[in-house]
Amino acid sequence: MLSKRLLNFESFEVMDILALAQKFESKGKKVIHLEIGEPDFDTPKPIVDEGIKALKEGNTHYTDSRGILELREKISELYKDNYKADINPDNIIITGGSSLGLFFALSSIIDEGDEVLIQNPCYPCYKNFIRFLGAKPVFCDFTVESLEKHLTDKTKAIIINSPSNPLGEVVDKEIYEFAYENIPYIISDEIYNGLVYEGRCYSAIEFDENLEKTILVNGFSKLYAMTGWRIGYVISNDEIIDAILKLQQNIFISAPTVSQYAALKAFEKETEKEINSMIKEFDRRRKLVLKYVKDFGWEVNNPIGAYYVFPNIGKDGREFAYELLKEKYVALTPGIGFGSKGKNHIRISYANSYENIKEGLERIKEFLDK
Numbered sequence: 001m002l003s004k005r006l007l008n009f010e011s012f013e014v015m016d017i018l019a020l021a022q023k024f025e026s027k028g029k030k031v032i033h034l035e036i037g038e039p040d041f042d043t044p045k046p047i048v049d050e051g052i053k054a055l056k057e058g059n060t061h062y063t064d065s066r067g068i069l070e071l072r073e074k075i076s077e078l079y080k081d082n083y084k085a086d087i088n089p090d091n092i093i094i095t096g097g098s099s100l101g102l103f104f105a106l107s108s109i110i111d112e113g114d115e116v117l118i119q120n121p122c123y124p125c126y127k128n129f130i131r132f133l134g135a136k137p138v139f140c141d142f143t144v145e146s147l148e149k150h151l152t153d154k155t156k157a158i159i160i161n162s163p164s165n166p167l168g169e170v171v172d173k174e175i176y177e178f179a180y181e182n183i184p185y186i187i188s189d190e191i192y193n194g195l196v197y198e199g200r201c202y203s204a205i206e207f208d209e210n211l212e213k214t215i216l217v218n219g220f221s222k223l224y225a226m227t228g229w230r231i232g233y234v235i236s237n238d239e240i241i242d243a244i245l246k247l248q249q250n251i252f253i254s255a256p257t258v259s260q261y262a263a264l265k266a267f268e269k270e271t272e273k274e275i276n277s278m279i280k281e282f283d284r285r286r287k288l289v290l291k292y293v294k295d296f297g298w299e300v301n302n303p304i305g306a307y308y309v310f311p312n313i314g315k316d317g318r319e320f321a322y323e324l325l326k327e328k329y330v331a332l333t334p335g336i337g338f339g340s341k342g343k344n345h346i347r348i349s350y351a352n353s354y355e356n357i358k359e360g361l362e363r364i365k366e367f368l369d370k
Contacts, residue, residue: 008131012124013337014347017321021331032360034348035331037165037308039225044265044274047224051262059261063254065245067094067233071260074267075233085205091235093244094255098191098219098232101244103129105187105215105234106157108243110135114156117147117183121310121338121345123165139339142171144178157185162201163192163305166338166347168286170201170305180207187215191232192306194223194275197283199304211237222306223275224266229259282307285350285357292361293348296368309348310335317346328363 014035021031042048054060066072072089079085095101102125110116112134118126120139127137140150147158158179162171179186188204208214219232232255234244248254265271289309293300298311313320318334325331335345350357 005132005134009128010124013318014333017325017331017333020322020325021329024325024329029329031325031329031331032356032363033331033352034350034357034360035333037222037349037351038227039222039278039307039351040353041225041278043225043229043262044271046265046268046271046274047226047262050265051229051258054258054261059257061257063257063260065093065248065254066090066241067092067255068257068260071263072233074264075235078267079203079205079235083203083205085209087205087211087235091211091237091241093234093241093248094260095219095232095234095244095248096252096255097230098189098217098221099125100230100252101217101219101232101234102126102159102187102189104244104247105217105236105240106130106133106135107247108240109185109215110156113154115152115154116156117150117158119159119161119164120340121166121335121342122159123161123189124337126159126161139341142175144174147175147178147182151182155183157187158183159187159189160204161189161192163196163303165192165306166308166310166333166335166342166345167301168303168306168308168310169301170196170199173202176202176204176207180213184213185215186213187217190216190218191222193218195279195282195307196305197279197286201305205235211235211240215240220263220266224263224271225278226259226263226266229262230256231259231263281354282350285352285354288354288357289348289350289361292365296365307349307351309350310338310342310345311348312345314344317342317344321346324364324367328367330360330363330367 072092076087076089110133114135116130130137140146204214216235220226293311300311321332321334333347335342
């Protein structure tokens with residue numbers, strides 16, 4: 001019999017859609033993928049070259065479980081440059097992707113019976129991780145009124161994802177301020193932090209430079225197109241990092257060595273040029289999607305970050321997504337997978353080429369006009 005903990009795990013809607021899309025592709029159909037949250041760009045060349053160099057130089061053994069010092073120092077410098085924050089490299093631990101970092105972050109503070117506030121809708125793994133640890137995910141709107149309403153003496157933490165998946169929105173300053181005043185721990189998932197096209201996106205580090213309450217989770221997958229390299233990191237206080245270090249030593253030992261050395265080049269000027277070009281292209285695609293979505297008559301928020309648009313289509317999003325895929329071979333993600341408030345929504349990912357996105361949107365238009 002399987003572990004009872006796994007009974008609380010739900011599959012990802014996006015992976016179910018992808019599996020069906022791949023079946024159609026195996027039969028020769030051209031599927032337009034607007035469901036996957038992965039950059040279509042290749043990893044920038046300086047990063048790839050550094051990874052090859054690491055392999056050739058024999059950097060293929062375990063590292064310190066905290067991660068190589070050079071990379072932690074680079075990350076520290078990044079937060080110094082961007083937020084004027086003085087972070088000791090010892091308060092940074094390199095993980096095998098940000099999802100593992102998030103799981104370690106929750107594992108370091110959550111006990112059975114605790115409650116963790118999460119946005120409705122939000123990234124699906126949040127609720128799965130929380131339930132796996134015997135705690136309760138509490139879904140709420142990210143307004144002060146809603147957070148106040150859902151606070152209890154069992155509230156242990158809040159997960160803030162800004163810019164968010166699936167909304168593409170950034171979290172307001174007042175939400176951070178309320179969280180730091182009222183909630184024991186703030187887990188800040190900042191994996192999309194560099195992908196902002198207009199306005200301002202805060203980092204948790206701006207509200208808690210001493211890291212008393214903050215567990216900041218970030219990584220290289222989204223901004224640097226390094227999804228397959230599995231490289232992330234956690235920033236927090238000594239107590240939390242020491243706890244995560246124990247988990248890392250027992251579960252993962254250390255993040256992939258080659259990936260750590262490759263990531264050193266993420267901070268170089270040459271890489272920055274490629275990243276800025278990617279960001280401009282994402283913004284061009286975002287504007288294209290928003291134009292079509294508004295022409296469809298769908299309600300939509302103002303997604304200024306990440307690479308998602310999450311419109312309300314006025315009907316069951318799951319039924320729509322599967323019908324569209326079967327008839328027009330366009331893959332979208334049903335919104336219900338992100339929370340109950342996503343039932344009448346679909347998520348459109350613009351992490352595909354401009355031409356493919358436009359073709360996919362034209363197919364959706366045909367589907368709606370039939």
